[in-house]
Amino acid sequence: MPESQGRYIMLLSVHGRVRGCDMELGADPDTGGQITYVVELARDLIKHPDVERVDLVTRRIVDSRFDPAYAEPIEELAPGSQIVRIDCGPKRYLAKESLWPHLDSFADNLVFYLRQQGHAPDLIHGHYADAGYVAARLAGLLDVPMAFTGHSLGRVKRERLREHGYSDEKIEKQYRITRRIEAEEHALDNASFVVTSTHQEVEEQYALYDNYQPKRMFVIPPAVDLSRFTPPPRRWQKRPAIFDAITPFLADCGKPMILAVSRPDPRKNITALVEAFGKNKALNEAANLVIVAGNREDINTLDRGAREVLNEILHAVDLYDLYGKVAYPKKHRAEDVPFLYQLAVKTKGVFANPALTEPFGLTLLEAAASGLPIVATADGGPRDIVALCRNGLLIDPHDVEALGQKLLEAVSDRAQWKKWSRAGLRGAHRHYSWPAHVEKYVRAAGTAIQRAAKNHRTLSASARLITANRVVFCDIDNTLIGDKKGLRELLRMLKAAGSGVAFGIATGRSKALTLSVLREWKIPSPEILITSVGSAIHYGPRLIEDRGYEQHIRYRWRPEALREAMKALPGFELQGDEGQGRYKISFTIDPDEAPSVADVVRHLRRSRLQANVIASHGAYLDILPIRASKGMALRYFALKWGVPPDRCLVAGDSGNDEEMLTGNTLGVVVGNHDPELEKLRGEPDIYFAEGQYAWGIIEGIKHYDFLGRIRTEEPEAVVHA
Ligand code: GLC
Ligand code: MG
Helix, strand or coil: CCCCCCEEEEEECCCCCCCCCCCCCCCCCCCCHHHHHHHHHHHHHCCCCCEEEEEEEEECCCCCCCCHHHHCCEEEEECCEEEEEECCCCCCCCCHHHCHHHHHHHHHHHHHHHHHHCCCCCEEEEEHHHHHHHHHHHHHHHCCCEEEECCCCHHHHHHHHHHCCCCHHHHHHHHCHHHHHHHHHHHHHHCCEEEECCHHHHHHHHHHCCCCCHHHEEECCCCECCCCCCCCCCCCCCCCCCHHHHHHHECCCCCCEEEEECCCCHHHCHHHHHHHHHHCHHHHHHCEEEEECCCCCCHHHCCHHHHHHHHHHHHHHHHCCCCECEECCCCCCHHHHHHHHHHHHHCCCEEEECCCCCCCCHHHHHHHHHCCCEEEECCHHHHHHHHHHCCEEEECCCCHHHHHHHHHHHHHCHHHHHHHHHHHHHHHHHHCEHHHHHHHHHHHHHHHHHHHHHCCCCCCCCCHHHHCCEEEEECHHHHHCCCHHHHHHHHHHHHHCCCCEEEEEECCCCHHHHHHHHHHCCCCCCCEEEEHHHCEEEECCCCEECHHHHHHHCCCCCHHHHHHHHCCCCCEEECCHHHCECCEEEEEECCCCCCCHHHHHHHHHHCCCCCEEEEECCCEEEEECCCCCHHHHHHHHHHHHCCCHHHEEEEECCHHHHHHHCCCCEEEECCCCCHHHHHHCCCCCEEECCCCHHHHHHHHHHHCCCCCCCCCCCHHHHHHC
16 A cells, blocks of 8 residues: 555544434434534535545444444545444444443454454544544554544533532442443543544533643634535425424414424433413414424433423423424424524524523524524533624523523514525624535644654554554563664664564563663663563553453462462562563572473462463573463564564574464574573574674574565475484
8 A cells, every 4th residue: 555645534433323324313322413413524524625535433333223334444435534343242232321331352353354454544543532542543543643522521521510410329330320430531642632522521611620621722703514405405305204294283383493403311401492482472372482492202201301291391381381482393303403503594584592501502503504694501511602603692401481581582573584585694604614514624634643643653654553564572681781882773773664564572570660671771662562471461652451361361360379379489589570470470489499481380270379480591480371471472563463473583692582482483592592592492483692682683684684675484494404
């Protein structure tokens, strides 16, 4: 694949049902505005000349209750822009609160996808806490900048639920709120920039976070699809179908129509609207009220909130005797929505949004783009919109009487109505078009990408973990370090080798001890870091730990019992704290007293304990889980990332390197090796270098032509040997 010129932007939006057309908005609480936004963003970003590719990555859903389209791994949105569906936990549909345990696997599977593609994105943008978490992980692995959009925030939600009398315990159980907030903090901490919709969101919502950095926050309000939402034509060629769902409710369809479009969610406060309408006689004589609140079969089968809202509407209609004045169609399709606004425009009506809080309110822009004035809650989104567009009135959603009064004003003053209608139309085109949105977005992204390129902490400016087809793995002590000149020459070679070669380190040292030696010897961060004799794997400059590997090696690990059992043997003294790890117990050996490794293994086995016992330099003894060693960590990496072991060159000098030198890897034993490795001499694909320390590694690289065509020993030689 040729090096790309334009940007490759990856948008992550994990939950809900994401597809390119006929979005099932409102079908469940996870398929709403965020989904519309990300799909539209993916479609419009690719139109920008600086953007070459866009992947909108979501969860793959294989569920007989749902459209098979959600199970398709790839769906093209436009040339260069596609939806990519990645497996994540069980195949069936899951609510977003249930996705948390599966997000690490989502990230792993996404890495696998990227490796197959062979190139890494320039920017990873996580939408909502779940995808923010995945984006932060991936950005850390690949050393790629990330962006974050919260869409709604856990801390805000928790406060609101507390105000409604929910106990913390219940909030936790129902919403996994701690996990969500932690993910948001993590995403904010890692993000190069944060995209928000309104100024209020920055000042009142993000400000609640520990990682609140307002300088990194850009207010880029969502845009509206101006090709879908337009003023009505003078005459309709054909009567829009949605008319037939509304007219049966109304005695006089010609009266100004007060339109509300929202999910039947108590927070949208539609009941207050019906009450305001019902209580104000002049208003309900002068206008009709049309409420489009999702789709339903049977109110009794809806979730509690929706049931409540609909029952309240029905009740208020009856109480205030609003028959013939209020319409609440049972069903509508996404295609009907533009006609609803147009219909309201034809009658010189208004769009009403009395929500208790309104972080954005895309419907307000749809109304504006259709030429329909708005009467909306004085909160985040409506405030910014009315300030820019001057297309209506702001109201206090708790004051029912004033709401009725303002609505009456809005539908009574024709001259004012015309001004609002025109101003809204103009404002929507000027401030809320997709090209304007994308332009601001690409500018923010470009800055982040350039800054990241300058600050690269690894050998190269490309995400080698994704592009590499081979890896040089080096032990540290007595291999990588020991000869300064050799080391500099080796690092130069690796840097020059380009994005096809990754740099790995496999050491007995802990992560902390490794970092200090890397600093001391001015060694750049490796792409893959195996520490503590293979009991942990980390990736990228931010050293993201491989959680899957940790799960994998925990098997049968009983550190307490092992420590206890070792007390029975003479000649082993526990190393200091820096030598101990979660999955590593290390001793120094007194050679005069200590039994052999084989005897140690036998002793542990008799105590019914399983462990991997490794000696180095005749001086150190490491006890590790049975699934852990440098060699096993390397093979785990190889399998997971799809780099075959025979594309891994491995250099070492002592006992704990043995397992990674044998097998299909291309082994290099440096000239200054410990005698304990002599037994490997003559084995296939283990090269004994003359050169000492890093010079030995260089010699090995040349021996195998590892940065070139890669020359391994003839298989025949093995057979005849
Ligand atoms: C490193 C570690 C030590 C370990 C030794 C052999 O020196 O710090 O704990 O025993 O390697 O693997
Ligand atoms: Mg060593």
